[in-house]
Amino acid sequence: MRKLKIPPLFIVAVALVFLAIGVATIANYDRMGIRFARLGVPDWTRILVGLVQVLASVGLLTPGRTGYGAALAFLTSGGAVLAHAGILGWDSAPPAIALAVASGVILWRNRADFKR
Numbered sequence: 001m002r003k004l005k006i007p008p009l010f011i012v013a014v015a016l017v018f019l020a021i022g023v024a025t026i027a028n029y030d031r032m033g034i035r036f037a038r039l040g041v042p043d044w045t046r047i048l049v050g051l052v053q054v055l056a057s058v059g060l061l062t063p064g065r066t067g068y069g070a071a072l073a074f075l076t077s078g079g080a081v082l083a084h085a086g087i088l089g090w091d092s093a094p095p096a097i098a099l100a101v102a103s104g105v106i107l108w109r110n111r112a113d114f115k116r
Contacts, residue, residue, distance in 0.1 A: 006109050014102050015060035018073050022053030039087055052076055056103075066106065067113030073103035 025032045026047055036046040053076050059069020077100040084093035 006106060010102075011060055011066065011106055014073065014099070014106060015057040015069070017099065018053050018060065018076075019057035022050045022055075022057060025050030025053060035083070035088055039083055049076060049079075060106065064113060064116065067110035070103050070107035070110055074100060074107050077103055 028046065032046070052072055056069045056072035056076060059065045059072060062069065077096050080096035081093060081100055084090060084096060
């Protein structure tokens with residue numbers, strides 16, 4: 001069976017989405033601020049999550065570190081899915097689910113980065 005390669009443009013697109021989400025989270029963009037306020041977490045948590053999302057985007061674009069970036073992206077989007085499942089509701093969960101799946105696929109395909 002032939003291994004399918006992930007197109008670099010797909011990884012770049014996921015990285016740009018995480019960069020945009022991270023900047024919006026750090027800047028307290030109204031939707032992100034409302035979601036974190038509904039979770040009842042302190043403001044520093046929102047900033048830390050935003051920084052991790054920006055770091056994930058940088059990792060996704062760094063050769064040899066794509067697996068690490070994908071792991072961070074998977075953890076943050078997985079946390080978003082859990083937040084939607086428990087508190088926020090499923091109405092705005094599909095983007096978080098799609099990002100969790102996309103970052104999971106990138107993580108699986110770049111798992112060799114952890115062996116270096």
